[in-house]
Amino acid sequence: METASRFRAQVRVTSGGQAVDAKTVVGLMLLEAVRGTAITITADGDDEVAAVTALAELVERGFDEEDAPAAAVTRRRRTRRSRQ
Numbered sequence: 837m838e839t840a841s842r843f844r845a846q847v848r849v850t851s852g853g854q855a856v857d858a859k860t861v862v863g864l865m866l867l868e869a870v871r872g873t874a875i876t877i878t879a880d881g882d883d884e885v886a887a888v889t890a891l892a893e894l895v896e897r898g899f900d901e902e903d904a905p906a907a908a909v910t911r912r913r914r915t916r917r918s919r920q
Contacts, residue, residue: 837858837859837860837861837864839890839891839894840858840859840887840891841859842887842890843879843881843883843884843886843887843890844881844882844883845879845880845881845882845883845884845887846879846880846881847859847877847878847879847887847888847891848877848878848879849863849864849867849869849875849876849877850875850876850877850878851867851869851873851874851875851876852867852873854866854867855878858877858891875895877891877892877895
């Protein structure tokens with residue numbers, strides 16, 4: 837939550853088909869994601885790439901917790917479709 841809040845972009849975390857605002861502790865708690873749960877991090881806004889990168893790196897580091905194993909992160913970039 838703290839990391840997501842540093843960015844202007846809207847940041848969402850999805851797990852099990854449920855998407856929540858990554859900037860709210862209540863939203864993240866509602867996901868009930870435990871270690872090993874697959875999540876998807878998305879962002880929309882000026883700094884979306886930086887936001888997703890920072891959050892993916894945080895997950896990879898085990899949320900900076902002692903004795904936390906590194907997590908595997910699959911990174912995919914979505915492309916923006918231009919509006920006409």
